[in-house]
Amino acid sequence: MTAKRIFGRHRAAAALLLLTSALTTPVQAETLQGALAKAYASNPTLTGARAGQRATDEGVAIQKASGRPALDVSGSYTESILKPTISFTSPQRTLNAQTQLSVPIYQGGAVRNGVKAAKTRVEAGQAQLRGTEMSVFSQTVAAYMDVIRDTAIVSLNLANVNVLEVNLQATNDRFEVGDLTRTDVAQSQSRLALARSDLQTAQANLITSRENYIALVGEAPDNLEPPPQLPGLPENPDAAVQVALRDNPDIMAANKVREARAYDVKAAKASVLPTVSAFTQAGYTNYLHSLNSSAQDSNGNVVEGPQINKQAAAGVQINIPLYQGGRPAAQVRQSQALESQAIEQAIETERGVIAQTRASYASWQASLETIKSAENAVSASGLSLEGVRAENSVGSRTILDILDAEQESLRARVQLVSARRNAYVAGFSLLAAMGHAEADDLGLNGGALYDPMDNYKRVRGKWFDWDFDPAPKPTATRTIDSPAQNANVPAASMQQP
Incomplete structure (x- = not known):
């Protein structure tokens, strides 16, 4: 058997392996919407923020109690x-x-202004809850895309190891018949060792991404489907900033906190009346x-x-009151200083949102351009690899040329997978900065959505001293029973993008 036929036989085996993997039927998959619905229902950061908002709601009833008999x-x-x-x-x-x-x-206006401050803090807390919700969603989307990216990278590296193993075997066969030198064998062995090292790193990254997904969603990722297209993305950064200034919940919350501090000043002044x-x-x-x-x-x-x-x-x-040792004036000055702080914090929040919106837009646009470049690189590197292999079969290319072409092809595919992940995460972060990444915007189908106004309406007028709520129970799910994750990838993902 000639060296060319030996090498051709191993190449055919590698191609058959990739084709068989690509045609494998995938099992039932998880969708991004399903993952977000699970995080919405059981993520402890979000459920804890809802409990904190219920505590804020009670501030209205507490302030009203000061004006009751x-x-x-x-x-x-x-x-x-x-x-x-x-x-x-x-x-x-x-x-x-x-x-x-x-x-x-x-009471000199203390009760009236105290109630107004408490109501305003409820509105601020509800806006902060919206911000927490979008933050959890952004983290969940990033974790979802990380699992997809790292699964693809493991698949690419695993396929690369398989191809390099075939190349090494072919190189050894050609060396035995005197068609190649010991140097060619050593080069193939070196590239295979490096590929196995890269595979181990990619597998460790995949395990980390899967564990992070469990921490956010509460369940292990199961054959994640590609995410849907993101709606409502802006045409330019200025349009995105205008929407963010109007709809971003962090800005709303900061402005409500500033209003509440103004009522605190009025309530403090009542101590001299x-x-x-x-x-x-x-x-x-x-x-x-x-x-x-x-x-x-x-x-x-x-x-x-x-x-x-x-x-x-x-x-x-x-x-x-005639004289109280200067306490009322100190309390008023303290409240005024806190109001001044809230004013500055509102400006700080606005600055941060503007910067985040513009940065997310730039990152999204850059990732889209990277995708185009990476797609061209994948296409070109694939043609280059086939050409180098064909030229090697007639003796005009060395084994090192094949190894370099395979490495370049792998690098282009990994870059494409990463760029797709970065573009989607940046796009979702842009929607979150604009205030358009809440449960209402995403159309979650996990049941009725949580409405913080329901609890506020329930408790704002309560007056009975013994009207307690039941003892609290956990809402978030624990993950202690979830198995430790591994780096196994579905056979269907064993294909190049």
Whole structure:
């Protein structure tokens, strides 16, 4: 058998291996929408942010409580152990009960502004929750695309190792018949060793991506489908910035925090104003026949004095602060400084969103251009590889030329896979910066969407002291039972892009 026929036989075996892998029928796959729906329902960052928002909702009810009536009842029982030596009427024991109702009438605007500040913080928290939602979605999209990219890179490297193994075997066969030298064999062995090292690195990266996917989604990735096209991407960065300034939730949240701080200043100023409240109180004292008080009736008989005392009163109380050691002024200045901080933070947030939007747009555009270049490189390197192999078969190319062409072809395919991942992630990040990457925008089909207004409407008017919620239970799913991930790739992905 000639050397050319030996080499041709091994090339045919490698091509058959790739063709068989490409034609393998894939199993049922996971979609990006399904992954986002799972993250939306069970990601602990998102479920924890929802719980934090429910805590913020209670601030309105807490502030309203300061303007509602307060009713107190107290009671005591006293047993005298040692009576005063100079008192002959001190009771041995006393049963006492008192009740007081206080109704605030005017609090200097503290309650009104406190409620407004709390409501504004609820609006800020809802905007922050939207931002958290889009951040989790962005991370999930990146993890989804990382798994697809790293799976493809492992497949490409594994196919490259298989081809280099075939090349090495062919080189050895040609060396045995005297068609090649020991140097050609050593070059093939070196490239195969490097390819195996690259494969191990790619497999480690794939395992890392799969574990990160589990941490975000809660389930292991299972044969992920290619993602759908991203809708609503802008034509230029200026259009993207205009949308972001209007719809980005981080900007909305920062502006609401600034408004809340302004109400805090007004509430702090109320501490120097008069307060008016109405009150009523009643008392009941029973000496349990231990009060030594007696009197004579009209017939001269000694009778026991009263053993029960009752009292009731009602009135209006006004409190006019004259001097409080400088505390009110310090509290107002403190609130004003915090308002100033919130103003600066709103500008900082706006700057950051503008920079993020422009950077995401530039990254998206650059990745699209990289895809075009990489596609051309893949096409050209493929033709080059076939040409070098054909020329080698007639003796005009060396084994090193084939190895270099195979390495160039692999590098172009890896670059194409990475560019596709980068373009999609950058595009989604751009939508998130514009405020258009929420569950409503993505059309998730995992059931009813979480509406923070439902809880706010439920608790904002509650007034009963014993109206507790049930003990909290975890909403996010744990991943302790998920198996450790490996670098195995589906046979269907064992093909070049």
